[in-house]
Each structure stands twice: as C-alpha cells, then as structure tokens.
Amino acid sequence: MKLKIIFKRVLDLDSKEEQVLTEYLYQNDLKYTEQRRVILEAFLDTECHFTAEDLLAKVKMVNPSIGYTTVYRTLKLFTECGLAREMRFEDGVTCYEHRFEHDHHDHLICKKCGRHIEVIEPEIEKLQEKLARKHHFRIEHHRMELYGFCEKCRIKQ
Amino acid sequence: MKLKIIFKRVLDLDSKEEQVLTEYLYQNDLKYTEQRRVILEAFLDTECHFTAEDLLAKVKMVNPSIGYTTVYRTLKLFTECGLAREMRFEDGVTCYEHRFEHDHHDHLICKKCGRHIEVIEPEIEKLQEKLARKHHFRIEHHRMELYGFCEKCRIKQ
DNA sequence: ATACCTGCAAATGTTTTGCGACTAA
C-alpha cells in the first residue's frame, strides 16, 4: 500500500492499469522495473488482440535491448494480475487482450480478412446458463467464436 | 468408384468411415496403405477428443514401426476427407474428434476433472444467426465452450 | 512403371528455462 502511494506521488501513475500492476507487484514482493514499465506502455497502446511477437515489436521501438523472454514473462505477469487475458483462436496462435475494465465479449471472426468483431448478446448468455443448469454444471467462464465472412468480404467475393 | 467396389469385395470394408476414406483416396489418386488402415482403425476406436500423441500410442500397440510423422499426416488426411475435425481448447493442445455422422455440438468442460460434455442448444444457434445478421456477417461455423465445474466436482469441493 | 507414401532426421516456430550479471527497494 505504502509503495503504491509513493509511486503515485513520485512516478505520477497516470493509468488505473499502472496502479493495478504496481499494487500486484507490491503485494507479491516483485519489482517495478524499466522493462515492465515499457512493456505496460506498449500493452496499453494495443487494441483488440495481439501476439507476444506483436508486442515485442512495439517494445523494441521504444527500447531495442528488451528481449523476447522478458515480454513473454511480463505477459504472464499481466495475466496473473488481471490486466491481460490469454486466448487462443482456431489457428492456434496465442493472443492477448485487455482484461481490466473490459467486459467479457464474444467474437465474430472473418475467415477472409481476419477481422475480429467483438460482440455481446445477453440472450445467449442467459441460454448458456439454462443449458448449464440442465446438466447440473456451474459455468465459470466461456468462449464463443462465430467464424464466417464479414460484410466487406462477402461483397468482394 | 471401381476401386471402392473392389475394396468392398476384397477387403470387406465394414465401416462407412472406411468407405468415405477409400472413396476420397480414389478420387484424389491416393493410396490405401497398411498404415492408413491401422491408423483408421485406431481412430475409429477413439472417443471424444484425443491428440495426435494419443492416437500414436494406440497405433504403436498394433504396429510399432508406424512413425509419428505418418500419424500427423494421416490426421490431416482424415480432416480433409471429413472423417475428423481438428480443434483447439483453451490449453492450446490440438485435439481431434470424429466428424463423419457426428453432429455439430458445443462443450461444457469441467475445469477440475477435465470431462467434456457434448451439448446442442438450437435456441442458442438461432440467436447466433440473429447476432450475425445484425453485423451483416455470414457464419460458416462456430465454437462455444462453457468452462466450469460438473455436478460431481461441485459436490466434492 | 510410376506416382505416391513412409520413416527418419532435421527444420520450424513458439514458448520456457538455466544461468551469470544486474538492479530496485
């Protein structure tokens, strides 16, 4: 707690995400390093889904000496502290997305241009719960991905 | 076609799956080898989801000289001809399941015991279509996985 | 006869780990 307050004053923490991270670091006796700061910045600059490689590229632009190992390790850290969510789509690539203050959503994924449209459909969520109850199952979380073709790509075809 | 008929008589094709495979092989000038026969048999003996490694183990019990490369290649072949479906769950492992005469289904996946419950919910499928229309998207296929705890594991806890 | 197929070894691509040097607190 003290650390968090010090950081807030000294380093002028300007994002809630940075607060979440520093709080987690403090609670777990971990350190807030230059690398983690740069990677957080790059992470906050991302939109939608990105791979470790994508993030590494962003990071290298700011500080080329930061290695890929650190990016992988830091993404795990972000996942643990609730800033990032790890996910895997059909093509098998591991992607990350923002998790903090980002609501759950499902995806429409275009098989041609690769665009991901984020969607939420409360009606479907309700039916999922109903389905789970029927099987005496308790849902913790879910994923739903609809693969097909987006408007643009349908027209082009 | 001729090949299929010959096979039916000579090799006594007893499964529809074997017919599907030999038909596909014939249409594409591919060969029905001992390895493919053994791997098909092992494949037909599987239930639910399995990895390439799982299948290799089964195959090795019948014929230890069959290599992993052949299993990988044959699983691709089965996927192409419609016998198998390739899928990836949250843990990132590539799994296969039967596809021929197996309806599409979604999954309830227990995070404790790992059990997969196969489910279908036409109401949800309808809403998925509605959702897609709203975004001018045409769905080709989808996946939905609900992660949580099954009845048994909820009671144990 | 001649595509096609096989198993091996090697390559691939992604992610993890061991380690000595370094650094935040």
Add this chain to the structure above:
DNA sequence: TTAGTCGCAAAACATTTGCAGGTAT
C-alpha cells in the same frame, strides 16, 4: 544488501518438411 529481474543461449515442445528408399495400383 539481497531477492527479484534481465538477456542470452539452450532446451523444450508440437508440428512440418526434405529426402532416399519402399509400396500400391
């Protein structure tokens, strides 16, 4: 001061590919 961190190189892991010899048709 010292536990945690870094970047590198190497390992690990799952999957694919090149190739020379073997096989189905």
